[in-house]
Amino acid sequence: MEIDELKKLAKATAQNAYSPFSKFKVGSAILTTNGDVFAGCNIESSSLTFNICAERNAISNAISGKGNIQIEKVVIYTPTQKAASPCGSCRQLIFEFGKDASVYSHCDSEDYIQMNIRELLPAAFDFSEQ
Numbered sequence: 754m755e756i757d758e759l760k761k762l763a764k765a766t767a768q769n770a771y772s773p774f775s776k777f778k779v780g781s782a783i784l785t786t787n788g789d790v791f792a793g794c795n796i797e798s799s800s801l802t803f804n805i806c807a808e809r810n811a812i813s814n815a816i817s818g819k820g821n822i823q824i825e826k827v828v829i830y831t832p833t834q835k836a837a838s839p840c841g842s843c844r845q846l847i848f849e850f851g852k853d854a855s856v857y858s859h860c861d862s863e864d865y866i867q868m869n870i871r872e873l874l875p876a877a878f879d880f881s882e883q
């Protein structure tokens with residue numbers, strides 16, 4: 754799937770977000786090296802002690818569907834004027850399943866971020882190297 758379609762999917766999936774506390778709807782789409790595509794949105798909880806980010810949800814969907822995937826691209830959409838980078842925990846999870854993943858953040862303006870996961874998470878913890 755091309756990047757424009759992944760962007761559309763991430764934006765459409767953001768509509769499904771359950772975010773009554775932050776009121777911030779995030780959508781994500783991931784492309785695996787096998788060409789499979791999965792999407793996720795953020796989900797919050799009234800305990801306020803945890804939430805599931807859109808990126809993490811897309812990765813969970815991919816692993817649930819296909820097992821040990823390798824991520825090629827992660828696309829993130831936020832309904833903002835400034836593109837948003839993934840949080841620290843999601844960076845680690847993206848790295849876990851995509852040591853060379855490209856991360857694309859887009860929003861409702863022309864602003865965007867495109868970075869490799871190693872740039873976003875320098876000196877990442879890599880258990881396979883311990």
Ligand code: THU
Nearest residue numbers: 775777779795804806807839840
């Ligand atoms: N959120 C994401 O889903 N992805 C990000 O990259 C940043 C933050 C969610 C978590 C929470 O539901 C809301 O956005 C506000 O932080």
